Amino acid sequence: MTEPIVETKQSENKEWEPKIIAFLCNWCSYAGADLAGVSRIQYPSNIRIVRVPCSGRINAYFIIKSLTDGWDGVIVSGCHPGDCHYISGNLVARRRFAILKELLEFFGIEAGRINFMWASAAEGERFAVLVRKATEIVKKLGPNTKFDKKW
Amino acid sequence: MTETDIKISIMANEKPRIGVYVCHCGVNIGGVVSVPDLVEYAKTLPDVTVGREYKFFCSDVGQKMIKEDIEAGLINRVVVAACSPRMHEPTFRITCKEAGLNQFLFEMANIREHSTWVHMKDTEGAYEVAKDHIRLAIAKARELAPLAVQKVNVEPTCLIIGAGITGMNAALDLTSAGYKVYLVERSATIGGHMAQLDKTFPTMDCSSCILTPKMSEISRDKNIELLTYSEVVEVTGYIGNFEVTIKKKPHYIDQVKCNGCGICVDPCPISVGNEFELGLATRKAIYIPFPQAVPSQYTIDMDSCVECGICAREDVCEPGAINYDDKPEFITVKIGTIIVATGYDEYDPSGLKQYGYGKYPNVITGLQMERLLSSFGPVVGKPVKPSDLKDPHSIAFLQCVGSRNFREGGNKYCSRVCCMYATKQARQYKEKHPEADIYIFYMDIRAFGKGYEEFYESAARDYGINYVRGRIAEIRENPLNHNIIIRAEDTLLQQPIEVEVELFVLSTGIEPKADSDSITTLLRIQKSADGFFLEAHPKLRPVDTLTEGIFIAGVSQGPKDIPDSVAQAKGAASSAIGLMAKGEVEIEPFFAVVHSDRCSGCGMCIQNCAYGAIEFVDDRSFGTIASINIALCKGCGACSGNCRSSAIDIIGFSSEQLHSMITKRV
Ligand code: FES
Numbered sequence A: 001m002t003e004p005i006v007e008t009k010q011s012e013n014k015e016w017e018p019k020i021i022a023f024l025c026n027w028c029s030y031a032g033a034d035l036a037g038v039s040r041i042q043y044p045s046n047i048r049i050v051r052v053p054c055s056g057r058i059n060a061y062f063i064i065k066s067l068t069d070g071w072d073g074v075i076v077s078g079c080h081p082g083d084c085h086y087i088s089g090n091l092v093a094r095r096r097f098a099i100l101k102e103l104l105e106f107f108g109i110e111a112g113r114i115n116f117m118w119a120s121a122a123e124g125e126r127f128a129v130l131v132r133k134a135t136e137i138v139k140k141l142g143p144n145t146k147f148d149k150k151w
Numbered sequence B: 001m002t003e004t005d006i007k008i009s010i011m012a013n014e015k016p017r018i019g020v021y022v023c024h025c026g027v028n029i030g031g032v033v034s035v036p037d038l039v040e041y042a043k044t045l046p047d048v049t050v051g052r053e054y055k056f057f058c059s060d061v062g063q064k065m066i067k068e069d070i071e072a073g074l075i076n077r078v079v080v081a082a083c084s085p086r087m088h089e090p091t092f093r094i095t096c097k098e099a100g101l102n103q104f105l106f107e108m109a110n111i112r113e114h115s116t117w118v119h120m121k122d123t124e125g126a127y128e129v130a131k132d133h134i135r136l137a138i139a140k141a142r143e144l145a146p147l148a149v150q151k152v153n154v155e156p157t158c159l160i161i162g163a164g165i166t167g168m169n170a171a172l173d174l175t176s177a178g179y180k181v182y183l184v185e186r187s188a189t190i191g192g193h194m195a196q197l198d199k200t201f202p203t204m205d206c207s208s209c210i211l212t213p214k215m216s217e218i219s220r221d222k223n224i225e226l227l228t229y230s231e232v233v234e235v236t237g238y239i240g241n242f243e244v245t246i247k248k249k250p251h252y253i254d255q256v257k258c259n260g261c262g263i264c265v266d267p268c269p270i271s272v273g274n275e276f277e278l279g280l281a282t283r284k285a286i287y288i289p290f291p292q293a294v295p296s297q298y299t300i301d302m303d304s305c306v307e308c309g310i311c312a313r314e315d316v317c318e319p320g321a322i323n324y325d326d327k328p329e330f331i332t333v334k335i336g337t338i339i340v341a342t343g344y345d346e347y348d349p350s351g352l353k354q355y356g357y358g359k360y361p362n363v364i365t366g367l368q369m370e371r372l373l374s375s376f377g378p379v380v381g382k383p384v385k386p387s388d389l390k391d392p393h394s395i396a397f398l399q400c401v402g403s404r405n406f407r408e409g410g411n412k413y414c415s416r417v418c419c420m421y422a423t424k425q426a427r428q429y430k431e432k433h434p435e436a437d438i439y440i441f442y443m444d445i446r447a448f449g450k451g452y453e454e455f456y457e458s459a460a461r462d463y464g465i466n467y468v469r470g471r472i473a474e475i476r477e478n479p480l481n482h483n484i485i486i487r488a489e490d491t492l493l494q495q496p497i498e499v500e501v502e503l504f505v506l507s508t509g510i511e512p513k514a515d516s517d518s519i520t521t522l523l524r525i526q527k528s529a530d531g532f533f534l535e536a537h538p539k540l541r542p543v544d545t546l547t548e549g550i551f552i553a554g555v556s557q558g559p560k561d562i563p564d565s566v567a568q569a570k571g572a573a574s575s576a577i578g579l580m581a582k583g584e585v586e587i588e589p590f591f592a593v594v595h596s597d598r599c600s601g602c603g604m605c606i607q608n609c610a611y612g613a614i615e616f617v618d619d620r621s622f623g624t625i626a627s628i629n630i631a632l633c634k635g636c637g638a639c640s641g642n643c644r645s646s647a648i649d650i651i652g653f654s655s656e657q658l659h660s661m662i663t664k665r666v
Helices: A002-011 A029-038 A060-068 A089-107 A124-141 B003-013 B035-043 B060-071 B085-098 B112-116 B123-143 B165-176 B192-196 B207-220 B366-373 B418-432 B452-461 B516-523 B562-582 B604-608 B655-663
Strands: A020-025 A047-052 A073-078 A114-118 B018-023 B048-054 B077-082 B106-110 B150-153 B157-161 B180-184 B224-227 B230-238 B241-248 B271-273 B282-284 B329-335 B337-340 B344-346 B363-365 B394-401 B437-442 B466-469 B472-477 B484-490 B495-501 B503-508 B510-512 B550-552 B584-587 B592-594 B614-619 B623-628 B648-650
Touching (some): A020 A029, A020 A124, A029 A047, A029 A073, A047 A124, A047 B123, A047 B655, A060 A073, A060 A089, A060 B655, A073 A089, A089 A114, B018 B035, B018 B060, B035 B077, B035 B123, B060 B077, B060 B085, B085 B106, B106 B112, B106 B123, B112 B123, B157 B165, B165 B180, B165 B192, B165 B207, B180 B230, B180 B241, B366 B418, B437 B484, B437 B495, B466 B484, B550 B562, B592 B623, B604 B614
Parallel strands (some): A020 A047, A020 A073, B077 B106, B157 B180, B363 B503, B394 B437, B394 B503
Antiparallel strands (some): B150 B584, B230 B241, B241 B329, B271 B282, B344 B510, B472 B484, B592 B648
8 A cells, every 4th residue: 555655756756754643632732732833933845743631541542553454653742740730631641652662662663663752832843843752754765664564 | 202312313324414614714725725626526426415614604605504404404514624622622612512413512623733833834744634624523423412401500619729819809709600619728818919010110009008908808808718828738629619728737726716916926936037028027926917907817937836835825825816736627528610820930030140149138129119108018119229228229130031042941931020010119119219220231122001101101201210121231249338339231322331229139030830730730730931820821811720610710810910911800700700790601511421231330430530430330131341420421421432342332432433533544
């Protein structure tokens, strides 16, 4: 499925651009991304944003599903520790993703494809910086092909 | 089944027919990406039956276009691709509702804040992002289900944190509308910083004369529960139904028995720096913050007290009010709305070594100058030099200390009051000492308020105050007489100048309270980059926070002067009244639900729920399973994130909806 896409990209002779799905918590990071917009801070156009109530909403399944469905990277961003609108959702999430990351690495999925980060509603600039960083990491890793069915 | 229930079940069974509305938002979106192309693209996606574009869908005309499509039966799901849902989701939900469509059959694609505004130079990228965001929104819209709104009662009581001029005004507005107020202040008196001021610009009316009547009004008002020397320690619940725990710190003096006679003060052997006088005077360990304090009861500062027992003697405290074993007391109250008015700290200039504050005695801050000028201050309104307690013959003010400073250690913002207070203080001194030389070193004079420009003009013209534009390069002290020698450049005349003054006042700015973090954690509200509390919208919702039912007002939201603080207090009060007057609010019905057939009863969700909203129940067919108490559930999803059997789902952000967005990468 993915191969033809890769081909067309190459034939256009353009640099390959990763597509990253970003789950942003409604209270901090989504608002931070809004602020980046309001402040017209520019960042690479590689992320697609999905609004979720809290980073704690994201379970391992969503992340794995994103990777198996061909997204090149995943960002989960929530409030700073201690600032979660729902008290401890981000802490629960942090624990969950620490384990998930190791598990995926064990399977041979590069840890850099999954980026967990904090950005508050006031941190438009920080949000942009983090997106730039994550994009760079994923770009270096190249297209996510580990899940392609080759048989 | 009520009528809405029936309607909802009908809507849920219909095959989705989605209307996609792509907004130009003037040139904000339309100027970067091709809106017609986006519409054409959307129309190619499954289940999309209508695609339209318009300049401003949020306008009346735009909303009407959507309504007409709903009413004509063309669509039963609405996707608007425009700005952030945090801006206009409520608007379009109402649109749907008015046209007879369940308001939760609406989804927004954010293609302004998250696309055209952040990829302005990368128009191709912006187009791709916009396309994808529209596709994701459509994917989610297909999975949307109609929901019944939830209504919750709003308790007719308001908690106000901070009893400065802002909190006090809000409190009085609320009680005059008939609501009960809990006014919590952590220091021993109400009044805040305004009580420290002498006169107020530009009208020169005396601060106490307008403040103290308000203070006594507060103490008299039966509907205000005044809790001074108290702190909010816990807030749980949600809009309309907060449960708030307040700690009353021990005064070590029985506040009922104490009659405020003050005989205990003189015999107390311990003297410490007086916070109210900013260290310009001392107070005893047993004290009242200032003579007009409300309530006018005494407090023992146990950090300094040595428990010598003198004040407890019968001949000193006749009513026997002293109690060294006083304990903190905790009260819990039910609250409908909360107003935060915690004020500010004065910028501490000791970090700016070049200005010699704390090193040279004759360098003071603006607020200290205010105390020196105050008729009930340490020198009864006759400012003196700290070095020898004589009248200064010359004074220099330095503006923007700690403000408008983009280097390390300063604040970037303008503190908005310093230009005017320096001008005011200079005029006040000039009135009594016409012969004195007064300089104000400034970057720009910002005299923006009503009557401010006139006030400043006349200071320069009629009072002969020297305004010197330029930063000070260096100051040093004349070792003989403690005078301050200032070297600066007058950037208007482009000349270096050197003056020797007897008193040097740093017009220090305003800072967020040092411990404002404790408030943000307590109330789950946010701060903006400058450290002040964040408003829900900078223009249209200036006193709302992102947490419903909680409002902010006064300087805690950002630097402002007294009139602006009072205006915000009134705004916050009327917003709170609006909620309480209706008596109930609609909240999003986004809760967790348990699929009983899948739940294995492992209890992981119970551990992860921060609200104690999940418990085990015995189900007849499935045994021990989790069950959600929707009165406590906030729909955060921490439970479902950890559920191994995918048995818990979150309405509004369901697994199916998120899944459909994830897989819709084409
Ligand atoms: S609400 Fe932002 S991480 Fe929980």
